[in-house]
Structures are given as structure tokens and as C-alpha cells.
Amino acid sequence: MINPASPDPHTWVVVPLFNEATVISGVIATLLPHFPNVVCIDDGSTDGSLEEARAAGAHVVEHPINLGQGAALQTGIDYALAQPGCEYIVTFDADGQHRVDDAIAMVAAARESGAAIVFGSRFLDDRTNPGWMKRVILKTAVWVTNLTTSVKLTDAHNGLRVIRADAARQIQLKQDRMAHATEIVLQLGHTGLPWIEHPVELLYTDYSKSKGQSVLNSVNILVDLIVR
Secondary structure: OOOOOOOOOOEEEEEEEOOOOOOHHHHHHHHOOOOOEEEEEEEOOOOOHHHHHHHOOOEEEEEOOOOOHHHHHHHHHHHHHOOOOOOEEEEOOOOOOOOHHHHHHHHHHHHHHOOOEEEEEOOOOOOOOOOHHHHHHHHHHHHHHHHHOOOOOOOOOOOOEEEEHHHHOOOOOOOOOOOHHHHHHHHHHHOOOOEEEEEOOOOOOHHHHHOOHHHHHHHHHHHHHHHO
16 A cells, blocks of 8 residues: 555546646646656647646646547546556646645545545535535536436536546547536446545635636536537
8 A cells, every 4th residue: 555645656647738827837746746647638728738737747748739628538548548557547637626635535545445436526525615506507417427327426527536547448538528527427337346436625716716617617517418
């Protein structure tokens, strides 16, 4: 077992990246002391995000044009699985809303429980306050996801996940926008491998709110779920 205080060489952190140049260096800086293997998939950024990520010490894979978060995740998963010694993959957002401490705890929970998948949930405790509109839309997304997959979650569209390598090899994402979050749950459920949820805190920062992510992403989730 790896000491949580020590760097974990067997876990790769996959960070989809699109126009987050002002925050990505800080995100990578918080990850690297604990997870020395971080790969950012620059999904056609136009603001220098790729250069910032590379300078911060991450591996970088470039999409010349914007293909969507689902495609970026698939590229990152494939990249991580190709690396020797990869046992677990953490999917982690680039905007600073995820906490590294939660990722560390989730990898530890995967190892200790034997679970192949650990889904982060902001609804297992009261640390996260997404606001009433986002909460309603996210709960609707949970209902739709639970209706259409074999995995019954409390938070279906949380980008913080831990996926063991044998489960990750069975992922082939085709949805390129927000509906990929339901698609990945569906595919992980089809593996038949054991899974658990783990409480996490999402940090709704001034930065993310200034970009309109809290409400806009919620609307995008709902639209994609309806049309998928």
C-alpha cells in the first residue's frame, strides 16, 4: 500500500484542458507532489493553456481542434494506459473545482476496498453548495443516468473519478460533449466490476462562476441528456 503522503507513481491523473490558462498551472502544482504522473489533453485551446500546462510539469497531448471533453478524456485514458506501471487513472477537472485531497482519499479507498471504480459525489455530505438551479439539474441528470444505466449513483456528473486500469481498458467514449458523463457510467457499469461512491467537495470559485460554468454547464448537461 502506498502512503498517501508519498508520491504515487502508479496512478495517472487525466486532465481535459480547454482555455484554462490562468488556473491550470496552479492545478498541476497541487497535483504533482502527490501524483507525479499528470497528463493534460489540450483540446484546441487558444489562450496558451498548452504552454502553461507543459511549463508546469505535466505531460501534454494536443488536439489541434476542439473535440469536446469526452474525446479529451478518451485520449487521456488511452495515453495513461500506454504507460508502464499504470494501475489507476484519476479524472480531474482543469478549472480548480476538484480537491487533490479527495483524489488521494479516493485512490486509497479503491486500494483498500478492492473497488475498480470510485465515483466522487458532492451529495454524500453537505460541504458543497451548488445552488438551487444547479442542484435541480444535477439531480435530474442523476435520475436520467440511473434510469439508463445499471449503476445507481447520487452524483452522476461529477468529473472526479478513480478508475482501475482493467476497467479503464473497457472505456470507449463516443459522446464528445457533456453527455459523455452518462456514457462513461454506462460503460463502467457494463464491466461488472465492483464500484463505490466517495464523498467529495466541489469548490465553486469566483473564477468558475465568472466563466458562467455553474449554470451553463448544468444546462448543457440537461440538453445533451435529452438529445443523446
